[in-house]
Amino acid sequence: MKGLVCLLLLLETFVFVNGGLNENEISQQLSSEDRRQNPSQTDTLRAEASTDSQQYCHLCFPDIHAALRELTASVTEQKANIRELTASDTEQKANIRELTASDTEQKANIRALETRLRDAEQAAEQQTISLEELEKKTDETSNLTLSQVEELRKENRDREIAFSASLMESGSGYVGPFTTDFTLTYKNVITNIGNAYNPITGVFTAPLRGAYMFRVSVHGHGGATAGASIDKNGECGVTAYDDQAQDRLNSSNGVVLILEVGDVVYVRLWSGTRIYDNQNNYNTFSGFLLFPLREDELCRM
Known part of the structure; x- marks a missing residue:
């Protein structure tokens, strides 16, 4: 008996919350079923079910509405968090794109500097070679000049x-x-x-x-x-x-x-x-x- 009452209460609660069958429809269904099984107890069960249902609804509905309100608030907060995270993610992506562009520019600058450094090293090497050649030519010219000066001195002595x-x-x-x-x-x-x-x-x-x-x-x-x-x-x-x-x-x-x-x-x-x-x-x-x-x-x- 108690099991049947509990089942009835659960059905009524489910139907009420989800907008399903109303109390009269449930009562009619239960009445039909009870009459077939136990006609003498139908009225008693209906009265008890109605009383229990009213008590249960008064106990359960406030809690459900409060939970719904909390859930709604939580969902709203989560949506706000999601929007904030989405905005932050967009900003992070923009920062990443900017950093990527900056990194690409820095790499290009590094390559340009490396090219200039290689050119400078080659120029320095060529200048070193040129300097060595110049020093060699200077030595040769100096030797030649000294020889020419000596010849000129001798020649000038002959001309004196x-x-x-x-x-x-x-x-x-x-x-x-x-x-x-x-x-x-x-x-x-x-x-x-x-x-x-x-x-x-x-x-x-x-x-x-x-x-x-x-x-x-x-x-x-x-x-x-x-x-x-x-x-x-x-x-x-x-x-x-x-x-x-x-x-x-x-x-x-x-x-x-x-x-x-x-x-x-x-x-x-x-x-x-x-x-x-x-x-x-x-x-x-x-x-x-x-x-x-x-x-x-x-x-x-």
Whole structure:
């Protein structure tokens, strides 16, 4: 009996909650069933069931509504949490995309820096090689330059040719006149760089091919002619000449001569003339090398 009552109460509760059969329909069904099984107890059971159902509903329904409200609130809260998590997830995804883009950019920058570093290393290596080559060439050039400088010094020493001399080493007096031309010996050597002039013979001998400059000066007293010439290999070049009845006589002249190695240059006093000299060195013979000449330069001349 009690089991049947409990079953009835559960059915009524289920139907009420889910919007199913109402109390009258349940009662009718139970009545039909009870009449078939136990007609005498049908009314009693119905009355007890109605009373128990009302008591159960008063006990259970408030709890169910409260649970529903709590469940609804929980669902709402969960939805809010889900929306918040969804927004956070979207933000995280955006951050991840931004970080991915930044990482890609950083990788590109790293690759560019690596490329620049390789280029710089190659450039540095090439500069090192160039520096080594430059140092080698500098050493070679330095050695060559030193050799050239030494050759130039030697060549310049060979080109250092200049002399100047006057007639008398001491005292004073006349030279001439002579019945024939006479080669003068300028014994007082003032300068003789290269030793190309011989004070014993009065002759200058060219040590190398080139252009040379020579000068001669003559001095005498009136009443006698003073004349002398610069000769090359026995041929007259230029003459210094003066002739007057009284007072002093002075004359000078100069010439540039092209000489081959071994050519000789000297001064000849003309026959019948005379010159005078003393410590003042009036009569001088000088010469020096202007510049050497190559064979092809001589051919053009």
